[in-house]
Amino acid sequence: MLGLGPIAFAAPWVLAALAVLPVLWWLLRVTPPAPRVVRFPAIRLLRDLTAREETPARTPLWLLILRLVVAALVILALAGPLLNPRAALPGGGPLLLLVDNGWASGRDWPNRRRAMEELVGQASRQNRQVIVLATAAPASGEKIQASPPLPAAEARRLIQALEPLPWPTDRAAALEVVRGLAAKGAAHTVWLSDGIGDRSARALAETLQRMGSVEVLDDSAGKPPHLLLPPSPEGTGLTARVVRADASRPEPVTVRLSGADGRLLTRQSIAFEPGQLTRDVRLDVPTELRNDAASLRVENDTTAGATVLLDERWRRRPVGLASGRPEGENQPLLSDLHYLERALAPYNEVRKGEPTELMKRDLAVLVLSDIGALTGHEAQAIEDWVKKGGVLLRFAGPRLAQNPDGLVPARLRAGDRALGGALSWSEPAKLQPFDGKSPFVGLTIPEDVTVSRQVLAEPALDLADRTWARLQDGTPLVTSEKRGDGYIVLVHTTASPDWSNLPMSGLFVNMLRRLVTLSGGVAGGAHGGTLEPLEVLDGYGRLVPPPATSFPIAGDAGADVIGPRHPPGFYGTDDARRALNLTAGLTKIEPLGALPNGIARAGYGERGEVPLKPGLLGIALALAMVDLLIALALRGLLGRWTTRRRAGAAAAALLLALASVPATLVPLGPAHAADDMQATKVTAETYLAYVRTGDGTVDDTSRAGLEGLVDVLNRRTAVETAGAVGVDPETDELAFFPLLYWPVSPAQRGLSDQARTRINEYLRSGGTILFDTRDQSAGALGGNASLQTIVAGLDVPPLTPVPPDHVLTKSFYLLNDFPGRYNGGELWIEAREGRTNDGVSPILIGGNDWAAAWAVNRNGQPMYAVVPGGERQREMAFRFGVNLVMYALTGNYKADQVHVPAILERLGQ
Structure with missing residues (x-):
């Protein structure tokens, strides 16, 4: 150079x-x-005249x-x-790109990829080869290894296929690979760091420095990573903890609670003060909405570490209460149900009634207080319900002591043991500490909790294994038996203060909370055996179908199994899901810290070169x-x-x-035609339009993508599309275009009042805009700050994910999803499409980067890699584009076709 x-x-x-x-x-x-050539008139008299103008x-x-x-x-x-231009890469030998692609890299991956492509271009100009080494274990489960020295073109393809992964990096393994490279010769290294430190970071930096010059790119100062720990249920709300690595600056953070369909249930903002590494955030929602919650996310932090999936363990489980004692209806302090309701209501939905009536609705726990005579039909129905994952919790009393049945975990002696009786103790008994096999282990037993009367269990060989709580003399106080997927639990004393003061203590509340968590939820099904992967998180913190490389987990597996074979996500069945969260085991992070002298550090911003x-x-x-x-x-x-x-x-x-x-x-793409010429051109034929963002790369991709889609439309459909043009909402007339593709770029600023007026008029007059965040955002608006800035002040209707039977899925091709360069992101449309504009939603929002999947060069070759589905996914992306254009042009025409048989039948009548 x-x-x-x-x-x-x-x-x-x-x-x-x-x-x-x-x-x-x-x-x-x-x-x-x-x-x-000068043409003379055919008049003879003018033959000899000399022309005034000469060549x-x-x-x-x-x-x-x-x-x-x-x-x-x-x-x-x-x-x-x-x-x-940047200075030439220092040193000799190849360029080594050391890429942290673990869970923390998903928050700024586009900037990382742009930086890698610029570095590869710089190496290409110096005729230097490129080695790529990713520090996270690959999804295939193979060992971490570096690529061979590659020409720039091959290295660029490898970079385009590289994606963030939802598990931590393994820098210790990467260190071993780097030591092997150091033995082969010198190299200039650029470490694209995620800003997270560990015990191997400094040793890795020192080894890289021995190979040659080193530069570290890190943007954690501008966009720090966060951990969101699984919440603890408290009353009607959830309390989650947000953890950050650097406590030196103040920082606002917002946490979103979303449903399984992507609906925003609630959001809460907190502010870190300097010196704070953790902050708790409480989200209060009604019981019905809380039971619909499926995920918690840190807003604008698209990583698996900032995402928590919620299963039945975080729902307010419905508990049914039934009592065999009618006393106390006018005196609540004498009623069994009074103490049970006071203990359970802050944490669960409590229902009261007869057992058979209670089981007609979804139920997680059924509490029977001193019911000793169940009919055969009732007993069979309860037992079948328990085997499906329910928890039957029984409290003893005079009735159960005289009429024991088969729905108890141990054989009971007739009668009861009372203070001063034949089988009695001279003073009330206290409780023993809970052993390690008991679900109550760790609970503190108050000194004043005593039992003066109980129902005794008959001695048996397995009675000790079934006992979860004992009195000081060793007699069982709480016994249990597992039946099917559920449990039958018996407390050998009453739920009122008649036989014990346990119901008036805080220990009673904590014991009931532990027992409720035993249930498999309203769907039933305990987590036993192995659990198949249902949906897993990708490196951007989004739920996607499990890849072929993911395997089942054990029913009792913890977060320590997370890795390429077991990514975080939902496991089990659709009716009984188990959430495996990365942050169940990863609870703290630390910054990268100081590096050896001589290592340059910079951010992922634009590197300054302009071709x-x-x-x-x-x-x-x-x-x-x-x-x-x-x-x-x-x-x-x-x-x-x-x-x-x-x-x-x-x-x-x-x-x-x-x-x-x-x-x-300064190249901004070839789409900047004069307004008058463009207006004249687009009125004569049909054009697709994209919004110019000011980012040359994004605009060129949008133009190439729409031109690729135009070619497919003209070859496969009857739509005659002339081409693609770029527009500026601030100045250009939008009414000429049936569809507007709007890529969201950080380079865009908020719209002026004039632009908002133009766009709102366009939407109200039948126009359709597809906003593409290009980052696979999970939420419609809240997940992308740039999108929120753009749509501020626009007439955006309520949005919902595209339902399976929507006309967009069948306007030309039959589709199940809408992939682009990426797959798995939701596509959002108007929640209630009206009769205006033929039922076409004026706003569509997604993040799968469709233009990049459609983009082709002048030779018709794809410009960008499509992951993870390759060319099959690109074909589906083109089909979505065809469906989108047909949907914008024809409205709900395709949906109306389902009514044709009925219309013809009526005409025949």
């Missing part, structure tokens, strides 16, 4: 062609333009200079000029068109103009070309 101050040339040898310009000057001077013998000087400028611009463009080749070629093309117009005018092929008019037209064309120079120096 040749550098000249703020400008450098990637191919400086091309500049040698500038020496040909003098030769070109000589050739153009000695070669006159073609003679101009010049030489090319005009100003036209000669114009042509030399065009040639010089083409030569300069082919030399690959760069504005503000001037597209701009110079654009200027050269504009000047070449001016030259063509001038040549046609000089030959008399533009009509009977006078010399003065031709000169004026040429000067105007030249001024127009010169005026376009500032706009093309």
Whole structure:
């Protein structure tokens, strides 16, 4: 690379062609333009008249200079000029890209990929090979290994296929790989860090430094990672804990509670103060909404560590209460149900009634207080319910003591043991500490809790294994038996203070909470055996179908199994899900910390290089068109103009070309046509439009994507689409376009009032806008800050994920999902599509980066890799694009076809 101050040339040898310009000057001077033909009227008297205008013998000087400028611009463009070029990569040998692609990298992956592509381009200009080493274990389960030294083109394809993963990095394994590379020779290393520190980080940096120069990229200062720990249920709400690595700055954080269908249930904001590493956030929702909750997420932090999946363990489980004692209806303090309801109501939905009536609704726990005589039908129905995962909790009393039945965990002696009786103790008994097999282990037993009367269990060989609580003399107080997927639990004393003061203690509340958690929830089903993966989290914290490389987990597995074989997500069955969360085992993080001296650190922002080749070629093309117009005018092929008019037209064309120079120096894509010309063009034919963001890469991708979709539409459907154009909502008229593709880019700013008015009028008059966040956002609006900025003030209707039977799934192709460059993100539409605009939703929001999947180059070859489904996924992305355009053009026409048989039948009648 040749550098000249703020400008450098990637191919400086091309500049040698500038020496040909003098030769070109000589050739153009000695070669006159073609003679101009002058047609005389067919009148003999005018034959000998001399024409007033004569063809010049030489090319005009100003036209000669114009042509030399065009040639010089083409030569300069082919030399690959760069504005503000970075210094050459230091050292020798290949470029090593060490990429942290664990759970913390998903929050800023587009910036990481852009930085990697720029580094690869820089290595390509220096003819240096590239080695890529990812520090997270690959999804295939293989060992971490580096790629061989690759040419820039192959390294760029590898980078495009690289994605963040939902488990931690393994820098210790990466360190071993780096030591092997160090033995092979020197290299310049760029470590694309996630900003998280561990015990291997410094050793890894020191080993990299021994290989050669090292640069670390880290944006944790601007966008820090967070951990969201699984919440604890308290009353009607959930209390979650947010953990961060760096406590040096104040920071606002928002936590969202969402349903299984993506609906926002509630959100709560907190603020970290300097010095705080953890903050608790409480989310209060009604019971009905809390039972619909499926996930907690830190807003705008798209990682598996900032996502918590919720299963039955976090729901307010319905508990049914039934008592065999009618006493106490007018005196609550004498009623069994009074103490049970007071203990359970803050944490569960409590229902009271007869056992058979209670089981007609979803129920997690059934509490029977001193019911000793169950009919055969009742006993069988309760036992069947327990085997499906329910918990039957029984309290003893006079009735059960005299009439024991089969729904008890141990055989009971007839009668009861009372203070002063034959089988009695001289003073009330206290409780023993709970052993390790008991679900009550860890609970503190107050000194004043005593039992004065109980029902005794008959001795048996397995009675000790079934006992969860004992009195100090060893007699069982709480026994249990597992039947099917559920439990039968018996407390050998009453639920009222008649036989014990336990119901008036805090221990009673905590014991009941532990017993309720034994249930499999309202769906039933305990977690035993192995659990198949249902949905798993990807590196962006989104639920996606499990890949072929994921395997079942044991029913009692914890977060320590999380890895390539067992990614975090939902396991089990649709009726009984088990959430496996990364943060159940990962509870704290720390910053990367200090690195050895001599290692440079920077962020993932734009690296400053601006390629001037597209701009110079654009200027050269504009000047070449001016030259063509001038040549046609000089030959008399533009009509009977006078010399003065031709000169004026040429000067105007030249001024127009010169005026376009500032706009093309910084390449913003070829879609910036003049407004009047564009308005004239788009009224004659159908065009697809995209919103220009100001980001050259994004705009070029949008244009190439829509042009690729236009080609597919013209080949496969009856839609005749002329092409794709870029628009600016601030100035351009939008009414010409049935569909507007709006890529969301951080470079975009909020809209002006004029732009909001234009867009709202477009939406109300039947237009459709597809907002593409390009980051696989899980939520419609709350998950992307840039999108929230753009839509502020727009007439956005209530949104919902596309239902399975929506017309968009069948407007041309039959589709089940809507993949783009990525797969798994939700597509949101208007919740209640009205009769206006043929039922077409004015707003669609998704994040699968559809334009990148549609984008093709001039040779018709795809421009971007599609993950994880490859070319099959690209084909489905094109099908979605076809369905989208047909949906925007024809509305609910396809949906109306289902009524045709009924209409024909009525016409026949």
